[in-house]
Amino acid sequence: MKDFISIHDLSARQVEEILNLAADLKDKQKNKVKHEYLWAKSLAMIFEKPSTRTRVSFEVGMWQLGGLAINLDQEAIGLGTRESVGDVARTLSRFADAILIRTFAHDKVSELAKYASVPVINALSDLLHPCQALADVFTVIEKKGRDLKGLKMAYIGDGNNVCHSLMSASAKVGINLTVATPRGYEPNEKIVDQAFADARKAGIEIDILNDPVIAAQGADVIYTDVWTSMGQEAESRKRKAEFRDFQINSALVGLAKPDYIFMHCLPAHRGEEVTDQVIDGPNSVVFDQAENRLHVQKAILVKLLGDKQLALYLENR
Numbered sequence: 253m254k255d256f257i258s259i260h261d262l263s264a265r266q267v268e269e270i271l272n273l274a275a276d277l278k279d280k281q282k283n284k285v286k287h288e289y290l291w292a293k294s295l296a297m298i299f300e301k302p303s304t305r306t307r308v309s310f311e312v313g314m315w316q317l318g319g320l321a322i323n324l325d326q327e328a329i330g331l332g333t334r335e336s337v338g339d340v341a342r343t344l345s346r347f348a349d350a351i352l353i354r355t356f357a358h359d360k361v362s363e364l365a366k367y368a369s370v371p372v373i374n375a376l377s378d379l380l381h382p383c384q385a386l387a388d389v390f391t392v393i394e395k396k397g398r399d400l401k402g403l404k405m406a407y408i409g410d411g412n413n414v415c416h417s418l419m420s421a422s423a424k425v426g427i428n429l430t431v432a433t434p435r436g437y438e439p440n441e442k443i444v445d446q447a448f449a450d451a452r453k454a455g456i457e458i459d460i461l462n463d464p465v466i467a468a469q470g471a472d473v474i475y476t477d478v479w480t481s482m483g484q485e486a487e488s489r490k491r492k493a494e495f496r497d498f499q500i501n502s503a504l505v506g507l508a509k510p511d512y513i514f515m516h517c518l519p520a521h522r523g524e525e526v527t528d529q530v531i532d533g534p535n536s537v538v539f540d541q542a543e544n545r546l547h548v549q550k551a552i553l554v555k556l557l558g559d560k561q562l563a564l565y566l567e568n569r
Contacts, residue, residue: 255365255372256552259382259420260446264454267424271390274544274551281316281547288318293557295319296348297375298340298364300326300355301482305518305545306375306383310352313550319557322348332360341367349557353377356483371556378413378483379440383552384517385417387544389425392473394544395513395537400426406471406508408432408464408498409525410491411439414477414517419443419458423450430459432467434494464498471508475515476500476525492524500526505535513537 253266262270280287295314299307307323314321331340341364344351350371353361358379365372374382396403405422407415411433419439422429431439438444438460451458461467468474479495480488505512514526514536522528531538 253555255374256382256556257361257365257372257374258380259385259417259424260443260450262424264424267386267389267421270386270548270551270555271393271425273554274386274390274548277550277554278544278547287316289554289558290314290349291318293317293319293350294348295321295373295553296324296344296351297321298324298326298329298331298351298353298355300331300353300360301376303354303375305542306354309546309549310375310553313546313553317550317553319349319553331355337363338367340364341372342369345369350553373552373556376413378481379443380417381413381517382417382420383545383549384414385421386552387548388418388475388515388517388541389421389427390548391515391537391541391544392427392513393425394540396472402428403472404428404430404470405473405475406430406432406467407475408467408500408504409476409495410479410481411437411460412477412481415439416443416447418475419447420450422458423447423454423456426454426456427473428457430461430467430471432461432464432498434498435462437494438462464504465507468504468507471512473513473515474500474505474508477517478519478521479525480521495525499524500530502527502529505530511535515541518542 311321337360345368351368352373352375353364354375356378358377361374361377405427407418416439447458479491512535514530516538520526520531
């Protein structure tokens, strides 16, 4: 694994290794066991989109692993404006051991990886959010156990970057996924085709439909995201009207299994895609889910930057 760009690019075995390592690192942190596997390593972080969870979790994660994270916002770096993406990639490769980018256009992630000689991590693009999706399936395993056969996740809302990466992640770990979006807001066709191919190999089902009621029925997991993502603010009023019937509320979750869990990648627009009763209710695991970004991302960092001897040791524990 040279870069971490898309979950689709990983094998099921690689995903399993990351999740197992995340569990080990989480246990070490909780028990205050030193785990500075990336001593003196450095991570250059490019943020073209604002961030709370991504920035804090990667900064803290690198510190806990013994390394250093350096924040670079768009005003400071001028990626693609003041300086070409290729030149930034080549320059940062001389300074840092890895480069992280959180951006709008996915092409920038791909171009950065093309020219960088060090690993590149996709911390979010308009197309994909792979760090989030791996943390999501890690949370599902924690709450529902490792035997995921027959488990149903319902993603209800916009067919966005989170939805795209969840489709790939579900196929890698064996979760049946039903995606319900309003008409016209379905996930990207190319991503759907990739996910369907992954699902066939894994022997699981991924369904795309436009009825939130059908999606929620008998679900073990109900997941949603904001209706209007960053960069789509001009569409907010239109989206609120068209997504109205896709709100996660008490009536909709009443169709799920009694022990369902509710998930949201945060930040949440309370009263829009989800009500307070659901997100603050006993079935909500949104803050466990947020915490798990830290542990999963630390595992990704170790897999990318840890030496081969360390990686081999951790994989065979």
